[in-house]
Amino acid sequence: MSDNSPVRLEKQGDIGVIVVDYPPVNALGPGVSEGIIDALNKGNADPDIRAMVLIGAGRSFIAGADIRGFGTGRKRPPIGSRTYDVLDASAKPVVAAIHGYALGGGLENAMACHYRIAVPSAKVGLPEVQIGILPGGGGTQRLPRLAGPKAALEMITSGRHVPTAEAKQLGIVNEVLPDGADLRAAAIDYARRIADIRPLPRVRDLGVTLDDPGIFDATRKAIARRARNQTAPYRCIEAVEAACTLPFDEGIAREAAFFQELENSAEARALRYAFFAEREVAKLPDLPADVKPHEFHAPAVIGAGTMGGGIAMSFADFGYDVKIMDATEEALNRGMERIRANYATSVKRGSLAQDEMERRLARIHPVTGYDDIKDADVVVEAVFERMDVKKPIFAKLDEVVNPDAFLFSNTSALDMDELAAETKRPDKVAGTHFFSPANVMKLLEVVRPSQASPETLATAMAMGRKIGKISAMAGNTDGFVANRSRAPFNSEMVILLEEGCLPEQVDKVMVDFGYPMGPFAVGDLAGLDIGAEGRKRRAAANPNYRKLPIADKLVELGRYGQKTSAGWYRYEKGDRTPHPDPDVAAIIKKVAAEMGVPQRDFTEQEILRRLLFSSVNEACRIMEEGKVYRASDIDVMWLHGFGFPRYRGGLMYWADGIGVREVYNQIAAWHQQYGERWAPSRLLRELAESGTPFREAKPAPFR
Numbered sequence: 001m002s003d004n005s006p007v008r009l010e011k012q013g014d015i016g017v018i019v020v021d022y023p024p025v026n027a028l029g030p031g032v033s034e035g036i037i038d039a040l041n042k043g044n045a046d047p048d049i050r051a052m053v054l055i056g057a058g059r060s061f062i063a064g065a066d067i068r069g070f071g072t073g074r075k076r077p078p079i080g081s082r083t084y085d086v087l088d089a090s091a092k093p094v095v096a097a098i099h100g101y102a103l104g105g106g107l108e109n110a111m112a113c114h115y116r117i118a119v120p121s122a123k124v125g126l127p128e129v130q131i132g133i134l135p136g137g138g139g140t141q142r143l144p145r146l147a148g149p150k151a152a153l154e155m156i157t158s159g160r161h162v163p164t165a166e167a168k169q170l171g172i173v174n175e176v177l178p179d180g181a182d183l184r185a186a187a188i189d190y191a192r193r194i195a196d197i198r199p200l201p202r203v204r205d206l207g208v209t210l211d212d213p214g215i216f217d218a219t220r221k222a223i224a225r226r227a228r229n230q231t232a233p234y235r236c237i238e239a240v241e242a243a244c245t246l247p248f249d250e251g252i253a254r255e256a257a258f259f260q261e262l263e264n265s266a267e268a269r270a271l272r273y274a275f276f277a278e279r280e281v282a283k284l285p286d287l288p289a290d291v292k293p294h295e296f297h298a299p300a301v302i303g304a305g306t307m308g309g310g311i312a313m314s315f316a317d318f319g320y321d322v323k324i325m326d327a328t329e330e331a332l333n334r335g336m337e338r339i340r341a342n343y344a345t346s347v348k349r350g351s352l353a354q355d356e357m358e359r360r361l362a363r364i365h366p367v368t369g370y371d372d373i374k375d376a377d378v379v380v381e382a383v384f385e386r387m388d389v390k391k392p393i394f395a396k397l398d399e400v401v402n403p404d405a406f407l408f409s410n411t412s413a414l415d416m417d418e419l420a421a422e423t424k425r426p427d428k429v430a431g432t433h434f435f436s437p438a439n440v441m442k443l444l445e446v447v448r449p450s451q452a453s454p455e456t457l458a459t460a461m462a463m464g465r466k467i468g469k470i471s472a473m474a475g476n477t478d479g480f481v482a483n484r485s486r487a488p489f490n491s492e493m494v495i496l497l498e499e500g501c502l503p504e505q506v507d508k509v510m511v512d513f514g515y516p517m518g519p520f521a522v523g524d525l526a527g528l529d530i531g532a533e534g535r536k537r538r539a540a541a542n543p544n545y546r547k548l549p550i551a552d553k554l555v556e557l558g559r560y561g562q563k564t565s566a567g568w569y570r571y572e573k574g575d576r577t578p579h580p581d582p583d584v585a586a587i588i589k590k591v592a593a594e595m596g597v598p599q600r601d602f603t604e605q606e607i608l609r610r611l612l613f614s615s616v617n618e619a620c621r622i623m624e625e626g627k628v629y630r631a632s633d634i635d636v637m638w639l640h641g642f643g644f645p646r647y648r649g650g651l652m653y654w655a656d657g658i659g660v661r662e663v664y665n666q667i668a669a670w671h672q673q674y675g676e677r678w679a680p681s682r683l684l685r686e687l688a689e690s691g692t693p694f695r696e697a698k699p700a701p702f703r
């Protein structure tokens with residue numbers, strides 16, 4: 001074991017403590033597994049040592065294999081000489097001492113130890129399916145032996161991080177320490193207590209009791225919708241099935257074969273890309289490295305409508321007491337009723353306990369006066385999406401709320417510089433654009449006005465993470481990054497109808513592609529009148545704006561979507577199932593005829609590419625203008641703002657799968673056929689000429 005090994009063996013009397021020290025999360029990076037094996041061999045050879053402890057330095061136990069190593073062809077030790085196998089063969093007992101996270105290969109090493117103890121705040125899990133693979137270190141064989149096949153199936157097909165209290169109930173950990181306990185000391189004490197117990201309790205020697213052989217097919221059915229087009233979730237099920245039907249070593253061999261099959265699959269590569277893109281998006285390269293976000297404790301939300309209510313719930317869900325303000329008691333009561341109803345739905349679905357609902361509701365404090373929020377340290381304005389409504393509110397907030405407070409707006413498109421100019425603290429103003437439903441959607445688009453200070457931007461980004469969001473930085477441009485990149489998609493889907501498609505045809509293509517819902521069904525859910533408002537504003541601002549007569553016609557006829565039981569689809573009373581409507585087909589035909597657009601058939605591929613390529617082109621323009629840091633940030637926004645199928649990596653990553661030149665050539669061809677709306681962006685042309693993938697595109701400096 002060399003001095004700079006990320007693993008060290010420390011002798012504490014008759015106990016050997018194996019410390020894994022590979023920041024930031026002790027992933028099984030280069031030298032870590034070798035170091036653990038070395039330490040184990042040394043401990044077993046040392047006559048003074050009666051037992052060993054495996055523990056992580058810093059903030060966590062082992063968070064799994066080093067994901068950066070996958071797909072690199074890095075050589076892995078064969079079955080029989082991996083850490084899990086050496087632990088199995090250990091002559092002396094090893095106690096895994098868990099804090100922070102024991103995930104993937106981390107939990108697999110812990111399950112190959114003879115005992116596991118943990119602090120109450122730790123989490124354990126096998127999240128490999130979330131990166132398109134399966135546990136490859138014996139997890140699919142050992143977890144069913146410890147927790148039973150049913151619990152193992154649920155944990156492995158979901159990848160869920162399980163709190164230690166539940167892990168204890170499941171038999172995964174032997175002991176949960178009291179709050180504040182010294183983990184290392186407790187582990188050494190525990191090791192002394194079990195040092196002489198023989199035979200050593202090896203998990204591999206445990207049997208598996210399969211009460212219900214039907215659970216495998218039942219699980220396949222249960223995951224069918226969310227796992228469509230994917231392989232890893234099904235291999236996870238087969239591996240656990242093998243644990244219940246084959247001897248341990250044969251099960252291990254089956255697991256290893258599945259792992260080899262999946263490691264470099266397109267699905268796994270895309271999910272790995274998404275994993276790291278979600279970490280990269282938090283980094284703001286042009287801000288001073290030492291800029292620190294301000295802590296906040298007293299958030300306030302202005303506007304108790306759908307968005308305001310959802311934002312207030314997000315704060316309450318993460319433990320913040322939040323004030324929610326509206327102009328009238330009536331509006332406030334309506335807003336609080338909607339919040340209560342949303343929580344009640346979660347309780348009814350079993351995803352929230354009744355007492356937790358009460359706790360969260362108690363954290364939301366409805367108020368009607370600006371004086372009630374003068375001590376707020378963060379204010380999020382979420383009133384009606386009109387500048388003449390928002391401006392006076394910002395002026396009033398600036399007047400009343402403590403001068404150090406940050407003023408954020410949930411606007412989804414309006415000019416943040418114009419709003420900031422209403423205050424004497426433009427440096428403390430930024431956009432914090434939530435996506436509907438705000439308490440569910442994970443994306444928070446942080447919009448950067450020209451005068452916002454680094455502290456304000458860092459605070460807005462951190463605020464998002466503190467309430468469970470993925471924060472992504474966007475420049476101040478019409479529609480910012482997410483909606484602006486999506487806008488051509490929203491137009492193109494309606495233009496396809498002019499040329500002969502039907503809403504259900506387009507929706508089928510996008511659902512088959514992996515979206516949870518088709519874009520026309522989503523339109524009906526959000527309300528077609530909202531879209532019409534946005535189109536009116538854009539047409540007023542830009543005479544060349546491409547009008548959408550078919551969409552306008554539906555709104556003119558009062559077809560607003562689900563809320564009027566008729567939109568692109570028709571709906572039965574009290575039922576959200578979209579039914580194709582011959583009336584809509586007739587309207588489409590009539591308007592297209594009036595527009596004189598020739599009708600034709602479409603391939604599924606053309607429908608898919610017309611929608612997504614239009615956004616890829618716009619995304620390139622956004623990068624050209626320096627309104628985003630990275631192409632991968634746009635992917636994070638599409639994954640968490642628009643439900644883009646995760647196993648496809650994101651919009652730009654998916655386009656790279658087709659190839660920048662092919663994308664460019666197609667767009668250039670449509671430019672000839674359809675005119676200016678398909679004019680290729682300069683950056684797209686340059687990338688195609690140089691053959692540079694989208695994900696390596698260098699956006700202009702942020703401005």
Ligand code: T1G
Nearest residue numbers: 025027063064065066067068103104105127135136137279
């Ligand atoms: N490999 C490489 N880097 C990792 C990593 C990993 N497993 N986990 C985290 N990082 C980096 C991350 O990129 C970031 O880097 C920094 O650590 C902090 O992470 C054989 C095959 C542990 C819950 O899937 O879920 O084991 O951006 O910002 O929010 O069966 O990280 O600072 O440069 O996310 O506190 C299974 C993945 C692997 C766990 C902490 N394990 N990690 O969350 O910090 S496959 C996982 C996480 C496997 C075996 C198989 C989270 C976390 P940077 P962070 P966090």
